Amino acid sequence: MTRPRKHPLSSQPLPPRRIRHGAGFSMSEMVITISILGILASVAIISMNGAYSASQDALAVSRVEMLNSALSQFAQGNYEMVFNQRTDSAADEMFVLRTLEYRHPDDDRAKPGSPYVTPCYNPPTSSLVTDYRARWTGRMYELLRPGQTGLGIKIVFDGSDLTTAFVFPPNFQMAGR
Numbered sequence: 786m787t788r789p790r791k792h793p794l795s796s797q798p799l800p801p802r803r804i805r806h807g808a809g810f811s812m813s814e815m816v817i818t819i820s821i822l823g824i825l826a827s828v829a830i831i832s833m834n835g836a837y838s839a840s841q842d843a844l845a846v847s848r849v850e851m852l853n854s855a856l857s858q859f860a861q862g863n864y865e866m867v868f869n870q871r872t873d874s875a876a877d878e879m880f881v882l883r884t885l886e887y888r889h890p891d892d893d894r895a896k897p898g899s900p901y902v903t904p905c906y907n908p909p910t911s912s913l914v915t916d917y918r919a920r921w922t923g924r925m926y927e928l929l930r931p932g933q934t935g936l937g938i939k940i941v942f943d944g945s946d947l948t949t950a951f952v953f954p955p956n957f958q959m960a961g962r
Contacts, residue, residue: 842930845917845940849928852919855885855901856926862897868960870923875910878921878938882906884960887953896959904950911939 810818856866866884871877885902889895911918918929918937929935939946 841917841942844942845928845930848940849919849926852882852885852902852926856881858898859885859896859901862899865924866960867924868921870921872936875912875936875938878919878926878936879910880960881921881926882908882938883951883953883957886951887957887959903947905947907948907951908938908941908946910936912936916940 859866866881868877868881882902886900886904886906887896888899888904912935914934915931917931917940918935919926919940920929920935920937926938929937
């Protein structure tokens, strides 16, 4: 025979414990829980999309600043990069980029501090208004955000623009004056 349980601070017996048969969640508890989780997930996804696009914009700005910083370093050791802008192709963007990546194989003829950009940076070009692009203005790179028209170096966010080093032809001539 079991003795009735007593409250530790009182002499009154405690009510008997209820034993739930089939313990677990009811269907309504499950529906409410899943609904709340769905709402929280949708709020998180919406906020993550905003953070993702903001991070893409920040990375694109950083990439253009890296190119312009390389131009500045190039100008300090050599000459100011002045190269005509072309609107019909991205050849000017790529030629300036290759100049910044170039280091003469003969160390006596190599420009001080070269290469200014890693030769492994091999971005594609794009004219799609959905892409971030770096366009050459004649003296520097400018950022084209999605929605802006123009041709330029596509800014890639998955790292696929970093590949094996570009192989320069033996008669490569650098851009600029």
